[in-house]
Amino acid sequence: MADKEKPIVIIPREKAVFRLDKNGIWHTDDEKFTNQKIISYFHSIIKKDKDGYFLEQEHEHFLEKVYFPYEDTPLFVFRIIENNGLILCLSTGKKIRLDPEKLLMKNDNLYVRNDEDIIKLNADAMLSLASYMDDADGQYVINTDGKRYVIPCME
Incomplete structure (x- = not known):
């Protein structure tokens, strides 16, 4: 029996609580991320579709796509x-x-x-x-x- 596809929850860019600056540094509000594991994880889950770049994370009951603001480039x-x-x-x-x-x-x-x-x-x-x-x-x-x-x- 095949697993049911999980619903996708989309968070638009303007509702994201984090951003990526022009030097590749993640920020939330006015603070830089400092935990290297979280920084590496965020970078590793960047994907792109027709609507732009987003972070994709699988949760137990849904798949989350967070489109995030970035300066210059996200890569x-x-x-x-x-x-x-x-x-x-x-x-x-x-x-x-x-x-x-x-x-x-x-x-x-x-x-x-x-x-x-x-x-x-x-x-x-x-x-x-x-x-x-x-x-x-x-x-x-x-x-x-x-x-x-x-x-x-x-x-």
């Missing part, structure tokens, strides 16, 4: 690992191989395009790339795999 690169190339460790727990042709600059911040998502590199991740980057004629360049890639500016 971040928190760490970079060197392993036969550069591996981007995302805030969600996913890892993706860096494709230097998908890097973008905006307001002195570095982003990477992954399908339709724009993912922001936090300060630690940007610092990890510093030894691969230089400035050529006012444009940022990344040097990897023996090639130079100009990083375009995003509008």
Whole structure:
């Protein structure tokens, strides 16, 4: 006998009691989250549908989708690992191989395009790339795999 699908409870963005700032830090009211387990958990349950980004959590009798406000982007690169190339460790727990042709600059911040998502590199991740980057004629360049890639500016 198959389980019945649980009803979905949707919390709209304007009713969410937490938000994500432009640096990937969760807040409630005017306070930052400090419990690392909760911070990691929140990042790990971010999903996206046609209505935007939300946190999805399964409860005993229902599935909850909380659309949350965020500044800039809800997805971040928190760490970079060197392993036969550069591996981007995302805030969600996913890892993706860096494709230097998908890097973008905006307001002195570095982003990477992954399908339709724009993912922001936090300060630690940007610092990890510093030894691969230089400035050529006012444009940022990344040097990897023996090639130079100009990083375009995003509008």
